[in-house]
Amino acid sequence: MTTPSGFGRRASAPGPTQAWSWRRSEGSAQPRPRRALATPDPPPGPLARWLPEWPHSDPHPGPSRAHLALVVICGGVLLICLAYALGRRGQPGAAALFWAGQGAIVVPYVVRVLAPRTPFGERALLLGGVSALQSFLTWAYSPDQFRFPDELQHLRTLNDILRTDHLFTPNSYLAVSPGFPGMEVATAAVHDLTGLSGFYAALVVVSICHAILPVLVLGMVKELTGSVRTAAVAGLVYGTALHHPHYNALFVYGAVALPFMVLAVWAAVRYRRPGMRVLAILPPAVVTTMTHHLTTAAMVGLLLGCVAVMSLAQAERRKVVTLAVVTVAVAAGAVGWTATTAPDTFGYLGGPLRTIVAALRSSGSGKPEAPMSSSPPLWESLMSMASAGITLGLVGLGVIAVWRSAAPRYVRWFSALGGVYVLVLAVRLLAPGGAELATRALSYAMVLVALPAAAGLVWLWQSGTARWRGVAAILAASVMMAGTVTAGLPPWWERIPGRFWIGGYESGVDRAVELSGRWAERATPPGARAACDLSICSVVASYGRATVSTTASSVYYGTAEELPQRLATLSLDYVYVDDRMSEQLPILGIYFFRDDQEGRHATALDPALLTKFETTPGMDLVYDNGHVHAYAAKRAWK
Amino acid sequence: MTRFSKVHLAVVLPLMSGLLLYLGAPVPVQAAFGLVSALLAPGFLASVLVRRRYPGTVTEVALGLIGSVGMLIVLGVVLNLLPWGLTPATWSIALIALTLVLAVGVFRRPRSHPETEAARDADRPSSSSPRERRFAPVAAAVLACAALLITATLVTTSSQRDSVQAQRLTELSLSQKRGIPHIHITNAEGGPMTYRLVISAAGRPAQTMEVSLQDGEQWNRDLKAVPAKTARGDEPVLSVALFRADDRAPYREVHLNRAPL
Numbered sequence: 010m011t012t013p014s015g016f017g018r019r020a021s022a023p024g025p026t027q028a029w030s031w032r033r034s035e036g037s038a039q040p041r042p043r044r045a046l047a048t049p050d051p052p053p054g055p056l057a058r059w060l061p062e063w064p065h066s067d068p069h070p071g072p073s074r075a076h077l078a079l080v081v082i083c084g085g086v087l088l089i090c091l092a093y094a095l096g097r098r099g100q101p102g103a104a105a106l107f108w109a110g111q112g113a114i115v116v117p118y119v120v121r122v123l124a125p126r127t128p129f130g131e132r133a134l135l136l137g138g139v140s141a142l143q144s145f146l147t148w149a150y151s152p153d154q155f156r157f158p159d160e161l162q163h164l165r166t167l168n169d170i171l172r173t174d175h176l177f178t179p180n181s182y183l184a185v186s187p188g189f190p191g192m193e194v195a196t197a198a199v200h201d202l203t204g205l206s207g208f209y210a211a212l213v214v215v216s217i218c219h220a221i222l223p224v225l226v227l228g229m230v231k232e233l234t235g236s237v238r239t240a241a242v243a244g245l246v247y248g249t250a251l252h253h254p255h256y257n258a259l260f261v262y263g264a265v266a267l268p269f270m271v272l273a274v275w276a277a278v279r280y281r282r283p284g285m286r287v288l289a290i291l292p293p294a295v296v297t298t299m300t301h302h303l304t305t306a307a308m309v310g311l312l313l314g315c316v317a318v319m320s321l322a323q324a325e326r327r328k329v330v331t332l333a334v335v336t337v338a339v340a341a342g343a344v345g346w347t348a349t350t351a352p353d354t355f356g357y358l359g360g361p362l363r364t365i366v367a368a369l370r371s372s373g374s375g376k377p378e379a380p381m382s383s384s385p386p387l388w389e390s391l392m393s394m395a396s397a398g399i400t401l402g403l404v405g406l407g408v409i410a411v412w413r414s415a416a417p418r419y420v421r422w423f424s425a426l427g428g429v430y431v432l433v434l435a436v437r438l439l440a441p442g443g444a445e446l447a448t449r450a451l452s453y454a455m456v457l458v459a460l461p462a463a464a465g466l467v468w469l470w471q472s473g474t475a476r477w478r479g480v481a482a483i484l485a486a487s488v489m490m491a492g493t494v495t496a497g498l499p500p501w502w503e504r505i506p507g508r509f510w511i512g513g514y515e516s517g518v519d520r521a522v523e524l525s526g527r528w529a530e531r532a533t534p535p536g537a538r539a540a541c542d543l544s545i546c547s548v549v550a551s552y553g554r555a556t557v558s559t560t561a562s563s564v565y566y567g568t569a570e571e572l573p574q575r576l577a578t579l580s581l582d583y584v585y586v587d588d589r590m591s592e593q594l595p596i597l598g599i600y601f602f603r604d605d606q607e608g609r610h611a612t613a614l615d616p617a618l619l620t621k622f623e624t625t626p627g628m629d630l631v632y633d634n635g636h637v638h639a640y641a642a643k644r645a646w647k
Numbered sequence: 648m649t650r651f652s653k654v655h656l657a658v659v660l661p662l663m664s665g666l667l668l669y670l671g672a673p674v675p676v677q678a679a680f681g682l683v684s685a686l687l688a689p690g691f692l693a694s695v696l697v698r699r700r701y702p703g704t705v706t707e708v709a710l711g712l713i714g715s716v717g718m719l720i721v722l723g724v725v726l727n728l729l730p731w732g733l734t735p736a737t738w739s740i741a742l743i744a745l746t747l748v749l750a751v752g753v754f755r756r757p758r759s760h761p762e763t764e765a766a767r768d769a770d771r772p773s774s775s776s777p778r779e780r781r782f783a784p785v786a787a788a789v790l791a792c793a794a795l796l797i798t799a800t801l802v803t804t805s806s807q808r809d810s811v812q813a814q815r816l817t818e819l820s821l822s823q824k825r826g827i828p829h830i831h832i833t834n835a836e837g838g839p840m841t842y843r844l845v846i847s848a849a850g851r852p853a854q855t856m857e858v859s860l861q862d863g864e865q866w867n868r869d870l871k872a873v874p875a876k877t878a879r880g881d882e883p884v885l886s887v888a889l890f891r892a893d894d895r896a897p898y899r900e901v902h903l904n905r906a907p908l
Contacts, residue, residue: 076785076788080791080792080795083795083796083799084795087799090802093803098810130705133709134705137709145796152804175727176723177727194723194724195719195720197733198719198742199685201739202668203674204668204678213682213686218716221712292717295721299720299721299724520816521814521816630901631901631903632901633818633819
């Protein structure tokens, strides 16, 4: 595979710094002199004196402290695992231990990555190491099986591949998943070649992709800026994308596609240099296309951004045209692949897109999401807001700092693309369901945001008095990282595993729910139509290969007299009932997909709504594990 | 290890992995060889092939890993076009073939010839003294990290096992296969259990039996003695109630063909 490179280069090799001297003379007769770190040029005016300027050159590296930092970080990981253990045993003190562990991870990580004289190898090791440990913590959160609904959707595709030895078996739980089988194919390969179970093979594949991702961001930004320090800080900033620490370490196709997207953008960025081949974009673009639709769309958008930046930077016209042609070819290939293997994708992606556009056009009339049964603690909300505010501020600072520095036009315009963060925040605030959309979008937008935010952080460290110059930057980066915990997944109510929450994400899959899925696997025919709550649906659709109804909430809310008609309308074969629906409010505001009572639950369900299945003629109770009951419903309506 | 020998190793490992797979080696051995040969070797060889020089350590690892994952994905899509599909045998053969092709490319490409690099490695001044001085603290840190992560693993697995075992339950299910009712019981109570099973057909007790199961043990039985049809020609109402030891109330209950109330 042709892959761009940027790190591991020896001093004698032609590097970005030399490319800069070539670029710096563009558009002006005299190249601007490089400014030293400690002695910036005197500012020309009173306003300019207060404006930031990015110090793009790195001081001579000092000794590595990676081993010490990693010991402290591993100590933090142990504390979090102890917190999880306390949570599972229902003992107090888990939250305090969790945050102590987070502190032990974040502080040495941020300090060493931000520090001016940290050597390159240590920075790369810390970026990759902390990301790998995030994968470890994701495993520690659910160490025996997949529990997150999205993971269970992909587990079904993986099991279909392992069962049939072929791709593209239809998956009614996530219809678009078989059409983008990259992650499952790599997992099947590891499973077949190593003898590991599907669960552990998946962990290996996803952990590799997750660990590599910030290192690739480092390589891409180093290619742009030539500064190892800024590049490493950009990798750190990328790690503050809200989905990065947990969701993108799960068995979800975006997690595997993301590093290939960054590789493709890196190749596009590298193409601006003389002698570089544009075809280097294609291998990672092909893999991205085979792996995840949304990441592919984002990749095409980022490549178009590179074309625009090249054009604005007045690069060689031939190169701009060539890159544009390759981008169009990538887009056409992606459309062709999608139309061939997963035509449902267009409709699948169209829904959220239409929602965003409608909300933005109606200028803020977007309704809030379904209210949750409980809100996060105030300090967590403040931390999340502070994190977003600091990132926004750093992007602004960084764009100004880069534009005032001696950076080439290409780098300046690329940093300006970081302004996309404002758009993401707008979606967050204005669109219905904006929180989820913005969180997902950040995984892609942070590729652009990373450079200016990193430049802002580096400037922050360099400015001010000697005593405080690092403290502000460390604090800012630490708050950003804390914000990924408070605003990202798992949500605050299931951050510590152990308690069962009806309709929760991982916390909704306890042993009773899991065993109902295993029963469906061995006792019900594939494709059987089922009505169930969110958690049970995720296991019966994954293990049992059931076709779960997404409009079945009326079956539960309706009266006993209406039941046969409702069952007939939905052609249901099985109805699953978790009696805890009559004990707990749904933590996400809904018990079912497209819940008719969304956001209106003030009390748990009336037990009579659940016991009516017992008394309805023709309903056969065929499974009982204490909490979960399964009824064969066909006789009641057929 | 010189880069020259790394290239040879990257060629040999998939062959050994394929052989171990063929011989049915234990999973830990197979996993160790399989992981390196599937997730490092192809990407490493590809990065050596397309670059003018051998990559540095960070690049070597990063491109080796991500390149390998990418090639496995493309390889899988290609294997899907073949009638055999994605089986351990086809994966192994395809991986060996891919590695050999890449290796031939590496050895044939003049600028990346391993001997040149080997000679360059040999000419490089030795830096053994500083490395030796740093070895002790780094080794100690590696051991400390390993100890911390192993402890974290043990804490996690033991707490999860305890948590799962604390959720005690018994499964009872009733199904019909080719018209014959079938009962299934699973004991997941965390210890041995004795149940009393009462089977009723058309409202009359038809059979009572005692079932003792160890934790995790399953019990399956076809109910062939139950009448297939009632006097009216309907399928009979079949109820199964499971009682714990001396309990009077049913612990689990399932039923089939219940008449309208």
